[in-house]
Amino acid sequence: MTLAEKILSAHANQKQVMPGEFITVRVDLILANDITAPIAIREFGQLGLERVFDPQKIVFVPDHFTPAKDIASAEQVKLTQQFAREQGTGYFELGQMGIEHVLLPELGMVLPGDVVIGADSHTCTGGALGAFATGMGSTDIAAAMATGDIWMKVPPTLKFVYRGNIKKWVGGKDLILYTIGDIGVDGALYSAMEFSGPVIDRLSMDGRFTMANMAIEAGAKAGLFPVDAKTIDYVKPRARRAYKVYQPDNDAEYARVMEYDAAKIEPQVSLPHSPANAKPVSQVGDIKIDQVLIGSCTNGRLEDLRIAAGIIKGSKIHPGIRCIIIPGSQQVYLDALKEGLMEIFVSAGAVVTTPTCGPCLGGHMGVLADGECCLATTNRNFVGRMGSPESEVYLANPAVAAASAITGKITSPEEIIK
Amino acid sequence: MLKGRVHKYGADVNTDAIIPARYLNVSEPAQLTRHCMEDIDRDFVKKVKAGDIIVATTNFGCGSSREHAPLAIKASGVSCIIAQSFARIFFRNAINIGLPLLECAEAVANTGAGDILEIDLSGGKIKNLTKNMSFTATPYPDFMAELISAGGLIEFTRKRLASRRHQSEV
Ligand code: SF4
Numbered sequence: 001m002t003l004a005e006k007i008l009s010a011h012a013n014q015k016q017v018m019p020g021e022f023i024t025v026r027v028d029l030i031l032a033n034d035i036t037a038p039i040a041i042r043e044f045g046q047l048g049l050e051r052v053f054d055p056q057k058i059v060f061v062p063d064h065f066t067p068a069k070d071i072a073s074a075e076q077v078k079l080t081q082q083f084a085r086e087q088g089t090g091y092f093e094l095g096q097m098g099i100e101h102v103l104l105p106e107l108g109m110v111l112p113g114d115v116v117i118g119a120d121s122h123t124c125t126g127g128a129l130g131a132f133a134t135g136m137g138s139t140d141i142a143a144a145m146a147t148g149d150i151w152m153k154v155p156p157t158l159k160f161v162y163r164g165n166i167k168k169w170v171g172g173k174d175l176i177l178y179t180i181g182d183i184g185v186d187g188a189l190y191s192a193m194e195f196s197g198p199v200i201d202r203l204s205m206d207g208r209f210t211m212a213n214m215a216i217e218a219g220a221k222a223g224l225f226p227v228d229a230k231t232i233d234y235v236k237p238r239a240r241r242a243y244k245v246y247q248p249d250n251d252a253e254y255a256r257v258m259e260y261d262a263a264k265i266e267p268q269v270s271l272p273h274s275p276a277n278a279k280p281v282s283q284v285g286d287i288k289i290d291q292v293l294i295g296s297c298t299n300g301r302l303e304d305l306r307i308a309a310g311i312i313k314g315s316k317i318h319p320g321i322r323c324i325i326i327p328g329s330q331q332v333y334l335d336a337l338k339e340g341l342m343e344i345f346v347s348a349g350a351v352v353t354t355p356t357c358g359p360c361l362g363g364h365m366g367v368l369a370d371g372e373c374c375l376a377t378t379n380r381n382f383v384g385r386m387g388s389p390e391s392e393v394y395l396a397n398p399a400v401a402a403a404s405a406i407t408g409k410i411t412s413p414e415e416i417i418k
Numbered sequence: 419m420l421k422g423r424v425h426k427y428g429a430d431v432n433t434d435a436i437i438p439a440r441y442l443n444v445s446e447p448a449q450l451t452r453h454c455m456e457d458i459d460r461d462f463v464k465k466v467k468a469g470d471i472i473v474a475t476t477n478f479g480c481g482s483s484r485e486h487a488p489l490a491i492k493a494s495g496v497s498c499i500i501a502q503s504f505a506r507i508f509f510r511n512a513i514n515i516g517l518p519l520l521e522c523a524e525a526v527a528n529t530g531a532g533d534i535l536e537i538d539l540s541g542g543k544i545k546n547l548t549k550n551m552s553f554t555a556t557p558y559p560d561f562m563a564e565l566i567s568a569g570g571l572i573e574f575t576r577k578r579l580a581s582r583r584h585q586s587e588v
Contacts, residue, residue, distance in 0.1 A: 137511035361439035
């Protein structure tokens with residue numbers, strides 16, 4: 001069985017599961033945010049139950065429109081907070097809050113071998129830890145809060161193997177943009193992606209989170225990484241409950257195996273309006289930008305900020321450009337502060353904000369006007385994603401974003417750091 | 419039997435197009451409908467009538483997990499969506515909240531904007547009355563059919579909880 005099948009069969013109390021089979025699986029963690037929780041809570045109310053099945057396994061992270069951007073958002077946050085208090089579930093107030101998919105792994109709440117469901121499509125980020133983590137809607141979350149389990153159709157697994165020596169400035173973001181560019185936004189529809197190969201073995205945990213995060217951008221249900229020593233090093237000091245490591249069988253059956261030579265992959269830029277419009281940065285041409293955003297659940301971790309700071313250090317943000325840096329969690333913020341990264345950003349003329357989704361979904365703290373163009377380290381560049389339907393978003397890694405913030409146009413980091 | 423006029427779209431209609439994130443500071447379906455399809459079809463809200471049908475090509479509903487997307491479509495009066503394929507989370511969400519979806523590549527290929535369709539959901543039969551053609555959609559797997567006939571996931575869960583209670587009493 002593949003890694004996904006191993007985890008699902010264990011959670012369905014079955015010896016084996018087959019792709020296409022409908023099963024009911026036990027869940028280890030249920031997640032919702034300030035946008036999706038209110039509907040889940042409303043639907044949960046329809047069930048006429050007093051209590052959720054297990055408050056320890058439910059967590060709400062108000063990260064999208066917080067610090068509350070307007071009265072309506074504040075009401076949604078308040079409703080979520082009240083429900084969390086009444087039920088005794090997990091809840092992260094401003095000050096502890098981070099972007100959910102950065103925060104939960106960091107706190108050891110997502111662990112290897114888990115089944116995690118979240119009312120947020122990027123819940124798949126947890127796959128970096130060898131968990132089966134997947135996004136669902138609010139009604140699914142409501143039902144799971146009641147029963148502790150959820151129906152699933154077992155996905156076929158597609159295997160992605162990366163070999164060769166990775167180029168300078170290429171990271172997890174580039175591998176995944178390249179892959180999505182290759183297979184398309186529905187290239188892994190209804191499937192689980194399993195990432196492996198020597199390049200993945202060498203990839204940092206932060207790089208793996210970035211890749212798992214964007215599995216949904218290929219239509220996948222989950223994106224999983226086999227657990228290795230790096231995973232265990234990450235998880236051990238964080239875990240506060242038992243977990244189980246599953247490995248794919250050697251004779252596992254994959255619906256498809258894709259092999260990539262990483263040596264041929266340049267830093268990628270996805271052009272508007274699809275993550276699949278990926279091109280090498282050298283072929284993007286002369287694209288002037290109005291804003292750079294470095295952050296989000298894709299690239300808002302410490303390693304991302306280190307890379308960006310390494311490029312920005314000693315330079316100034318191009319005049320007329322807004323450069324917004326959003327650490328993914330309070331911990332990332334604090335670590336970056338201690339390392340002096342924040343000073344580099346601020347003295348270069350960038351702004352650093354509190355952890356939030358904010359502009360990534362066109363919410364607040366950096367929304368785009370008509371005709372504006374943003375280079376973002378986020379995961380989606382759909383029409384209107386960051387603001388006006390007449391604005392444009394390009395996706396790239398933090399190195400490209402930092403280099404572009406200095407020049408005011410989309411730029412390869414090689415041009416800044418010779 | 420459903421009957422309605424077709425609104426036709428292409429591939430990869432994403433949830434940000436169906437209901438832009440900037441409007442998600444509320445969750446009441448009636449409020450969401452005001453911006454339904456806004457970034458892909460500005461006039462949709464003005465044009466749509468109760469019973470209308472959305473027809474699209476591949477990967478309809480891709481992107482975020484927001485249930486606001488099928489909720490907005492359902493509350494705007496759309497009775498059914500027919501596509502060549504749907505994004506996974508959108509498919510789940512729509513079934514869970516009782517918005518019927520059908521997969522039928524043939525019907526999609528042979529239907530244009532403004533056509534009138536008649537749909538018999540139980541047999542997955544689609545009739546294009548404008549072009550006088552008939553199609554059959556991919557049947558639902560048994561489990562999904564059960565979920566749909568229960569009236570969506572909440573009703574389905576209510577029954578499961580009741581039978582659990584019953585079992586623990588026996
Ligand atoms: S950072 Fe962006 S993609 Fe990630 S959870 Fe927030 S809104 Fe979604």
